[in-house]
Amino acid sequence: MTDEGGVFFLYGYGGTGKTYIWKALTSALRSKGHIVLTIVSNEIATILLPGGRMAHSRTLRAILRFQNPNTFNLPFGGIPIVFGGDFRQILPVGNLRVDELHYVVQMGFVQSQLGATFPSQSLPEENCKSDKFSAQT
Numbered sequence: 001m002t003d004e005g006g007v008f009f010l011y012g013y014g015g016t017g018k019t020y021i022w023k024a025l026t027s028a029l030r031s032k033g034h035i036v037l038t039i040v041s042n043e044i045a046t047i048l049l050p051g052g053r054m055a056h057s058r059t060l061r062a063i064l065r066f067q068n069p070n071t072f073n074l075p076f077g078g079i080p081i082v083f084g085g086d087f088r089q090i091l092p093v094g095n096l097r098v099d100e101l102h103y104v105v106q107m108g109f110v111q112s113q114l115g116a117t118f119p120s121q122s123l124p125e126e127n128c129k130s131d132k133f134s135a136q137t
């Protein structure tokens with residue numbers, strides 16, 4: 001990651017290494033003195049990330065209030081943001097099947113005008129099927 005910031009999206013099946021990358025990123029940035037907010041969508045996920053906090057309006061308002069005249073036109077005012085997750089793990093909504101929900105969210109977010117402006121990285125499914133990590137952990 002450069003010092004220029006940006007918005008990124010990290011995506012992959014369960015067990016492919018998303019949390020591992022977020023933890024590594026968070027530790028690397030905090031060790032350099034940067035402020036990193038780890039915001040998650042459900043209570044259980046707060047224990048997975050160091051300093052994890054539930055997303056709520058107060059947190060989001062603080063992010064959206066950030067103003068820098070030099071980066072005014074950039075998404076989120078130029079704050080570096082790494083979105084991520086696995087849409088297959090979203091809890092059921094109404095009568096939608098998991099694969100339908102996954103499709104709806106992906107189309108609405110990744111394919112949106114905003115989603116089209118930032119790089120999206122998908123972790124390979126083989127990561128979770130292989131035992132290549134188990135020898136190292």
Ligand SMILES: Nc1ncnc2c1ncn2[C@@H]1O[C@H](COP(=O)(O)OP(=O)(O)OP(=O)(O)O)[C@@H](O)[C@H]1O
Pocket residue numbers: 012013014015016017018019020021086133134136137
């Ligand atoms: N690059 C890596 N090197 C070593 N171990 C790794 C690496 N990436 C992931 N792992 C290990 O693989 C396992 C699964 O990774 P992780 O929990 O990050 O996956 P995940 O995509 O966040 O899964 P989930 O979506 O189910 O939360 C963990 O035990 C993690 O420590």
